[in-house]
Amino acid sequence: MNKLLIISILLCLSCARQFRDKEEIVLSVLSKNVVGKTFRFNLSDKKDYLNEVDVAYLGEIETKAKEKYYIVTWGRVWGPNKHTTGSILLYDNKKQYFGNYVLGASSDLPIKLDKNELFFYNTDKNECDQSLVTKIDFSEIPKNIFIKCNGELGDVYALNLDSLEKK
Helix, strand or coil: CCCHHHHHHHHHHHHHHHHHHHHHHHHHHHHCCCCCCCEECCCCCCCCCCEEEEEEEEEEECCCCHHHHEEEEEEEEECCCCCCEEEEEEEECCCCCEEEEEECCCCHHHCCCECCCCEEEECCCCCCCCCCCCEECCCCCCCCCEEEEEEEEEEEEEEECCCHHHH
């Protein structure tokens, strides 16, 4: 086997371990059933490498079709430059992974869920109008969400229905 193939296999194996851990982390937060509290997990496996995750359970939605879903946010800070990424994770009524929205940064994550609406604030986004609030109705699971930044400008994020292992 060539070295590149071996390295690729090893990277895939380490990714698989990390994603299994991701599922375990989310389920542990869901099992606590504490709405709005952020739990921090240190996933660093190297002494000098930052890899922290903030996970928050925002609550439960019920669609017009009477399907229930749990909404969880996943914000990650990683690397020497403290890059951030964020995702909104959806779990069905049996607490099985359903899908996600991969956002730009952890500052894009919603702050709260109220009456089937996710609330996004721009307070941590210097480049955006900080007075804008985006509300996304989850009475039906949207295929795309649009988060306002300035006026009618903003970012669109698609619902991914791939398995969690691919994320």
